[in-house]
Amino acid sequence: MTPMAPVTAVTVVGLDAAGAPPHPALAPVLATAGLVVGAARHLAAVPVPAGADTIVLGPLAPALRRLAEAVDAGVPAVVLASGDPGLFGIVRRLRAAGLPLRVVPAVSSVAAAFARAGLPWDGAAVVTAHGRDPRAAVNACRALPLVAVLTAPGAGAAELGAGLIGWSRRLLVAEHLGAAAERIRAVTPEQAATETWAEPHVLLSLADGAPAAPSDAVPTDAAPDRVAPGGMRADNQPAAAPAGGWALPEDRYAHRDSMITKSEVRALVVARLRPRLGRLIWDVGAGSGSVGIECALLGAAVLAVEQDPEAGATIRANAAAHAVHVRLVTGRAPAALADLPEPDAVFVGGGGVDVLPAVVARRPERVVLTLAALDRVAPAVGLLRAAGYTVEGSQLSAARLADLPGGSIRLAATNPVVVLTGERQ
Known part of the structure; x- marks a missing residue:
């Protein structure tokens, strides 16, 4: 049997974002390359052999087609990229196109930014705002204590800061990493929002309790209406599922006069809100904060709105006890909702049908209500449908085991609650 010829792999080489010389493997690879693909600045930075064809990256489709032809013809091809091309880089697109790859990474811009800042980053979340809605990156920064963001024009430090x-x-904003014009600046969100930043740049977002910034960092004063206890887990990352679970018993939260969403109801409410990293959840009429806190445990950014200052203090204490970040807005809805950032989903507790028009006016994807009074169900359904939402509803009634004298067991009923979910099509 004739052995099959080895498949020619495309070599993807990262050029060091930290400014170091190109990887030693690049020179021999380039010397035999018949096709070299890269951005104009990358092609200008390396000695492309005279006989090689070059493609300046813009639209990716023509480059993918030429690379596939080179592989089929056995022509050595090289793709030049920034930093580590496997980190939100071109490797994903090349793999999706079915190309065989050999990857030679360099120091990524994220690693270089943390190194320049003198900060550890083994617990950081790395997200990108390139080519997508920047709200997800903003919400990651709102939710987590240590985040690196790969930015893009129109989704950079100014927009994220705002x-x-x-x-x-x-x-911390790192501009022109590895170039002569490199600059690392520590700013507040307010300062970032008002400045023009050089492209490309990397943004590092640090919450109170995250590793200390460099000595020239601009301090920010923690406002009294913010809860930022400092970490989600020991490594600063949200677990895919919290180690302690969710739908926790009521005694895991401080609360007043049993004014807390019961665990059985909370399980359904959190499921309906679909919290995850990159989403912003409003918890309106937050009470003990249990719903919002469990959304934060699942990685979402959370705004808790509560009119009672005493309840606000309870929310702070509960958020700290569960080591999550929840921003508290003290005020009466619907007026308190006016200047809040756009939510992905909203929970309205406490039977707040009067709040519903202001909520649906903001067009969140999902609205979840809990109602104990039956006469409020029909008006709430009508308001949601009139705003273009499809509505599902369930009445939940649980009976919990309770001990009786003499060792017997009975069932103790909890108050029935109607859970409504509106989903915008």
């Missing part, structure tokens, strides 16, 4: 006003965050 979205973080009201959250206790320190921002």
Whole structure:
């Protein structure tokens, strides 16, 4: 049997974002390359052999087609990229196109930014705002204590800073990493929002309790209406599922006069809100904060709105006890909702049908209500449907085991609650 010829792999080489010389493997690879693909600045930075064809990256489709042809013809091809091309880089697109790859990474811009700042980053979340709605990156910075953001024009430090006003965050902006014009600046969200930043740049977002910023960092004062206890887990990352679970018993939260969403109801409410990293959840009429806190445990950014200052203090204490970040807005809804950032989902507790028009006016994807009074169900359904939402509803009634004298067991009923979910199509 004739052995099959080895498949020619495309070599993807990262050029060091920290400014170091190109990887030693690049020179021999380039010397035999018949096709070299990269951005104009990358092609200008390396000695492309005279006989090689070059493609300047813009639209990716023509480059993918030429690379596939090179692989089929056995022509050595090289793709030049920034930093580590496997970190939100071109490797994903090349793999999706079915190309065989050999990857030679360099120091990524994220690693270089943390190194320049003198900060550890083994617990950081790394997200990108490139080519997508920047709200997800903003919400990650709102939710987590240590986040690196790969930015893009129109989704950079100015836009991210504007979205973080009201959250206790320190921002480090790394411009022109590895170039002569390199600059690392520590700013507040307010300062970031008012400046023009050089492209490309990397943004690091640090909450209170995250590793200390460099000595020239601009301090931010924690406002009294913010909860930022400092970490989600020991490594600063949200678990895919919290180690302690969710739908926790009521005794895991401080609360007043049993004014707390019961665990059985909370399980359904949190499921309907679909919290995850990159989403912003409003918890309106937060009470003990249990619903919002469990959304934060699942990685979402959370705004808790509560009119009672005493309840606000309870929310702070509960958020600290569960080591999550929840921003507290003290005020009466619907007026308190006016200047809040756009939510992905909203929970309205405490039977607040009067709040519903202001909530649906903001067009969140999902609205979840809990109602104990039956006469409020039909008006709430009508309001949601009139605003273009499809509505599902369930009445939940649980009976819990309770001990009787003499060792017997009975069932103790909890108050029935109607859970409504509106979903915008």
